[in-house]
Amino acid sequence: MKIAFLGLGIMGSRMSERLIRAGEEVTVWNRTAGKAEGLKRLGAKEAASPKEAAAGADVALTMLADPASVEAVALGREGLIEGLKPGAAYIDMTTVSPATSRKLGEAAARRGVAFLDAPVTGSKPAAAAGELLLMVGGEAATLQRLRPVLQPMSKKIVHMGPVGAGSLMKLVNNLSMAGAMAAFFEGFVLGRRGGLSEEGIMEVLASGALSSPLLRLKGDAILKRDFEPLFSLKHMAKDVHLAVEEAAGMKLEAPIMQLLDERFTEAQKRGLNEEDYAALIKLYGLDPLKGDGSR
Ligand code: NAP
Numbered sequence: 186m187k188i189a190f191l192g193l194g195i196m197g198s199r200m201s202e203r204l205i206r207a208g209e210e211v212t213v214w215n216r217t218a219g220k221a222e223g224l225k226r227l228g229a230k231e232a233a234s235p236k237e238a239a240a241g242a243d244v245a246l247t248m249l250a251d252p253a254s255v256e257a258v259a260l261g262r263e264g265l266i267e268g269l270k271p272g273a274a275y276i277d278m279t280t281v282s283p284a285t286s287r288k289l290g291e292a293a294a295r296r297g298v299a300f301l302d303a304p305v306t307g308s309k310p311a312a313a314a315g316e317l318l319l320m321v322g323g324e325a326a327t328l329q330r331l332r333p334v335l336q337p338m339s340k341k342i343v344h345m346g347p348v349g350a351g352s353l354m355k356l357v358n359n360l361s362m363a364g365a366m367a368a369f370f371e372g373f374v375l376g377r378r379g380g381l382s383e384e385g386i387m388e389v390l391a392s393g394a395l396s397s398p399l400l401r402l403k404g405d406a407i408l409k410r411d412f413e414p415l416f417s418l419k420h421m422a423k424d425v426h427l428a429v430e431e432a433a434g435m436k437l438e439a440p441i442m443q444l445l446d447e448r449f450t451e452a453q454k455r456g457l458n459e460e461d462y463a464a465l466i467k468l469y470g471l472d473p474l475k476g477d478g479s480r
Contacts, residue, residue: 186209186210186243186244186333186334187210187212187241187242187243187244188204188209188210188211188212188242188243188244188245188246188334189211189212189213189214189232189238189239189242189244189245189246189265190204190211190212190213190214190229190238190245190246190248191213191214191215191235191238191245191246191247191248191249191258191265192215192247192248192249192250192254192258192279193213193215193220193221193224194220194248194249194250195309195312195414195415195416195417196248196278196305196309196312197215197248197249198220198223198224199309199312199313200246200248200278200305200312200317200338201213201224201229201246202223202224202227202313203312203315203337203338204334204337204338205224205227205228205229206227206337207336207337209334209337211224211228211229211230212229212230212231212232212238212242213229213230213231213232213238214231214232214233214234214235214237214238216258234263235258235259235263235264235265235268236263236264236265236267236268237268238265238268239265239266239267239268239269239273240268241270242268242269242273243273243274244273244274244275244276244331244334245265245269245273245274245275245276246275246276246277246278246334247259247265247275247276247277247278247279248278248279249279250279250420250423251279251280251281251420251423252281252282252285252427254279255277255279255281255285255289256285256288256289259275259277259289259292260288260289260292266289266292266293266296266298267296269293269296269298271296271297271298272297272298273298273299274298274299274300274301274327274330274331275289275293275298275299275300275301276300276301276302276303276331276334276335277289277300277301277302277303277304278303278304278305278319279304280304280352280355280356280359280420280423280424280427281302281304281352281427282352282356282427282430282431283302283322283349283350283352283353283356283431284349285352286302286322286348286349286351286352287348287349289302289348290302290323290348290349299323299324299327299330299331300323300327300348301321301322301323301327301328301331301348301351302321302322302323302348302349302350302351302352303319303320303321303322303323303335303342303351304319304320304351304352304354304355305317305318305319305320305338305339305355306318306320306355306358306359307340308402308415308416309415309416310415311340312338315337315338315339315340316339316340317338317339317340318339318340318341318342318343319335319338319339319341319342319343319351320343320345320350320351320354320355320358321335321342321343321344321345321350321351322345322346322347322348322349322350322351322352322353322354323347323348323351324347325344328342328344353431355424356424356427356428356431357428359421359424359425359428360424360425360428360442360445362399363421363424363425363445363449363462364441364442364445365399366399366403366462366463366465367445367448367465369390369395369400369403369404370407370463370465370466370469371469373386373404373407373466374466374469374471377472383407383408383480384408387404387405387408390404391404402415403463406461406463407463407466407471410471410473410474412460412461412463412464412467413460413461414459414460414461415461416461416462417458417459417460417461417462418449418452418453418457418458418459418460418461418462418464418465419453419458419459420462421449421462421465422446422449422450422452422453422458422462425442425445425446425449426446426449426450428442429442429443429446448465448468449462449465451468452464452465452467452468455467455468
């Protein structure tokens with residue numbers, strides 16, 4: 186199968202590598218040059234534009250940043266969809282709004298191209314290991330046909346409903362994660378200020394009812410003061426904001442989302458965009474480690 190993969194960021198570079206290692210014929214494209222070198226050594230071809238990447242592809246995948254970047258790459262003249270042949274398929278795996286997914290689905294249908302929204306959960310390590318969880322919107326038969334393309338990247342694929350349902354589920358997922366982690370960061374600082382040891386706090390939380398891979402991952406980042414992005418704060422801020430907009434469209438009263446949106450916006454103003462979203466804890470004035478690594 187000929188696959189076009191567009192967007193070689195933290196996630197896309199690793200997801201496309203999984204496809205190449207699974208033996209697929211992959212052509213990649215990225216806005217900023219130089220990100221495809223490692224993939225080319227593994228056998229990928231590199232295209233000069235989204236349309237060129239799409240030409241001849243049976244399936245095109247995008248893993249970009251947000252609704253605006255996906256629309257810029259996929260829609261319009263010279264865009265990805267225009268480059269696809271009728272009968273081909275397009276799967277967007279970016280976290281976007283359900284409305285964006287529907288817009289992409291309609292544009293694809295006009296070209297005779299099948300469409301799925303298939304956002305993912307699981308971070309950089311899960312992308313590298315091919316262990317992402319996919320939530321998919323679109324026709325069940327299309328998903329059935331395209332499962333072999335998604336399988337090398339994922340440990341589980343859940344069909345959520347029509348186009349847009351995958352994107353809505355992704356917002357539900359990330360809103361839940363952001364809320365749980367924001368409460369954890371606040372609790373962590375509360376314990377620390379009260380004199381509890383950081384290791385003690387983590388030992389209890391990670392052994393109790395809240396124990397989860399996410400808690401361990403973010404707790405470890407905080408103990409090490411390592412905010413190298415696995416999932417950047419700007420993207421979590423974007424996801425919370427998309428959830429707020431979705432709730433507003435449904436006239437749903439959602440005060441916790443609103444508060445999270447304010448906290449992430451504040452973190453963005455403080456220049457934390459490119460750090461992991463665990464850096465939200467810095468809003469509380471987390472003490473840095475001493476020169477010898479102690480606290
Ligand atoms: P990332 O490292 O920031 O990569 C973003 C990609 O989008 C890059 O290839 C970037 O190209 C491209 N891009 C951004 N704006 C563009 C534009 N206007 N036109 C064309 N290309 C553009 O992000 P990521 O962590 O891989 O995440 C990708 C998506 O998956 C996001 O929607 C994110 O919310 C979601 N997600 C992330 C994680 C995670 O843990 N990281 C987990 C689940 C879902 P350049 O190289 O040119 O900047």
